[in-house]
Amino acid sequence: MRPTQRAAKTGTLLLVVAGLGAAVLHQLPEPADQTIRPTAERDPDTWSMPLDGYVQPGSSEETYAVNLLVQPCLVDQGIDSPMPWATLDGLRAQSVVDETPERGNPSPALAWSRPLSADDAARRGYHAPSTDGANASGIRAWGQDPERNAAYAAADGAEVDRCYRAARRTLGTGNGAAQSASQTAKRLTYLAAEDARRTPEVRAAATRWQQCLAPAATQELPDDPHGMPTTAMRQAFALEARTVARDDEIALAEHDVACQTSSGYRAALYDAQWNRLLHVTATDAAVLGSADGDQAALADRVAATIERLSPPAPEGVD
Secondary structure: OOOOOOOOOOOOOOOOEOOOOOOOOOOOOOOOOOOOOOOOOOOOOOOOOHHHHHHHHHHHHHHHHHHHOHOOOOOOOOOOOOOOOOEEEEHHHHHHHHOOHHHHHOOOOOOHHHOHHHHHHHHHHOHHHHHHHHOHHHHHHHHOOOHHHHHHOOOOOOHHHHHHHHHHHHHOOHHHHHHHHHHHHHHHHHHHHHHHHOOOHHHHHHHHHHHHHHOOOOOOOOOOOOHHHOOHEEEEEEEOOOOOOOOHHHHHHHHHHHHHHHHHHHHHHHHHHHHHOOEEEEEHHHHHHHOOOHHHHHHHHHHHHHHOOOOOOOOOOO
């Protein structure tokens, strides 16, 4: 997922001792005594967070963009295998699916650190964004095509590597320091969200959220909105079987978000998560400080490359 806001033009990283003593963030062995300057402005509506500016585009869209750019150079090496179609939204959704905390990813996509938004609730209820536009099966078949692989085997490996290096250089990817900073930013943002939900202020607001939503719910509610939808709700709404949300699912999702707002849950969670990301350990500060905190420019290049070079999607695929 790309940063929700362009990085504020205030520099990349400010390192100062914050006077936090032995305070430890996220149970890490180091004190979180390094203050950072946020790379995004506060905006609860987009759920922007201080480290968003370090986060690079997801692997699906970045890889696809590189493969689009490299095609002319590969043709010169005797590898004429055009990329299949894919959409930017589908690729972004695929990146979120691939970068999940449930799969043990320590640096999940930013989407996993954000609560359900009012717009998403109204459009798709509790359904995840569709990955149809990622065309995973088509890209998989392309990668396994025997003729394509034979052409690669026959080509000069050094020249093929040169083609890919040039494509990554044009796009601006492949920077190891920036990749490490991106992983660190996603990890810390996720951990901050986890910590924030355990604070007394957020837990008290979660209780008010339960009281607000209970009259509209036909199943038992979880302890906080992060547990929505429950397994029973997923089964009742047939989330895994249906591609389109039913009206009752959308109605509950919209009521859920409204109760999060009226109970003060969203405001308390946002403040707690934001404040936790203003201080990091010296180790994480060094990783972040080695990279540019405005990766929105890279996200724009990746998006523009896909929109410009991707073959058209079949009719009916957004």
